[in-house]
Amino acid sequence: MEKLTMLREEGLAKIEACADLASLQQLRVLYLGKKGPIQEVMGMMKDLSKEERPAFGQQVNEMKSLLSKAIDDRRALLEAKEMNEKLEQEKIDITLDGYQPKVATMHPLNLVQQEIEDLFIGLGYTVAEGPEVELDFYNFERANIPKDHPARDMQDTFYINAEELLRTHSTAIQMRQLEKFSPQLPIKVICPGKVYRRDDDDATHSHQFTQVEGLVVGENITMSDLKGTLEFMARKMFGEKRVIRFRPSYFQFTEPSVEVDVSCHICGGKGCGVCKGTGWIEILGAGMVHPNVLKMAGYDSSKCSGFAFGAGIERIAMLKYGIDDIRHFYTNDQRFLKTFTRFE
Numbered sequence: 001m002e003k004l005t006m007l008r009e010e011g012l013a014k015i016e017a018c019a020d021l022a023s024l025q026q027l028r029v030l031y032l033g034k035k036g037p038i039q040e041v042m043g044m045m046k047d048l049s050k051e052e053r054p055a056f057g058q059q060v061n062e063m064k065s066l067l068s069k070a071i072d073d074r075r076a077l078l079e080a081k082e083m084n085e086k087l088e089q090e091k092i093d094i095t096l097d098g099y100q101p102k103v104a105t106m107h108p109l110n111l112v113q114q115e116i117e118d119l120f121i122g123l124g125y126t127v128a129e130g131p132e133v134e135l136d137f138y139n140f141e142r143a144n145i146p147k148d149h150p151a152r153d154m155q156d157t158f159y160i161n162a163e164e165l166l167r168t169h170s171t172a173i174q175m176r177q178l179e180k181f182s183p184q185l186p187i188k189v190i191c192p193g194k195v196y197r198r199d200d201d202d203a204t205h206s207h208q209f210t211q212v213e214g215l216v217v218g219e220n221i222t223m224s225d226l227k228g229t230l231e232f233m234a235r236k237m238f239g240e241k242r243v244i245r246f247r248p249s250y251f252q253f254t255e256p257s258v259e260v261d262v263s264c265h266i267c268g269g270k271g272c273g274v275c276k277g278t279g280w281i282e283i284l285g286a287g288m289v290h291p292n293v294l295k296m297a298g299y300d301s302s303k304c305s306g307f308a309f310g311a312g313i314e315r316i317a318m319l320k321y322g323i324d325d326i327r328h329f330y331t332n333d334q335r336f337l338k339t340f341t342r343f344e
């Protein structure tokens, strides 16, 4: 019995002092395995009297389970310690900056173009495109600008050869649409696209820019339809309080032709720097489709009429976002582009 008590105390002390899992496993083998000191003591059983044996056996068993529990407890403790040390070592510093994925933004010209497309799609228009390398035929002749007509000089054209050029206005797309639909009615299309002119680049001019054109042809289409449509667009683009006004103008492919001004979205019409004190900002050209244009496309101009308008997308974007130099759109400076969020 004394030996047992000694063994137990010694065992418990060793377990308690054990500092790592590997040596704890060795202790388990030693005390609970087949060849340890406990087994040795068990061997003494045979020297005991029959009466003494059960009490002794019980003592041995109790000791075994005591040591086994002590080992389990110790293991749990050492495992927790090991885990904590590991976590400590592998600590992730969540205060460090992560890598920011670069998310692209919408280009302001695309934003404005999509906004215009969306609002006209909502009015039942379809969106049409055309080639940037265009035939003189669609860019000029079908637009009622015959060869050698002085109006051609107004549009400084990049010619590729006698018949082909870089289109100078989105009106070329309109002319193709008229031909495509002819003689069907009504036509309601919106035509966005890049156009080219031999301009010297400066803060307000670019040899390549973007236009969007609208065309409606049907029965009894009048100038008031044009006015209502443009007012709707002006309010969507520049605010609900905007009003528009028509000023007489001249385009070869429309008659009558107008320049359209919108009341200044900055000062509301009182006069400020943006509207140069006038309270009005010129935003686009428009008019009633010239009967010659309808006739050339195969329509009977006595039975139908139409309106058309063409706007510069850069100009609208500059007004809307307060951009002072058209070249910002093309130099692709990230600091500029980043200010336009994707979901506006």
Ligand code: PHE
Residues within 6 Å of the ligand: 168, 169, 170, 171, 213, 251, 254, 285, 286, 287, 308, 309, 310, 311
């Ligand atoms: N094509 C004209 C321009 O480029 C704009 C316009 C389009 C005017 C349609 C009237 C009708 O300036």
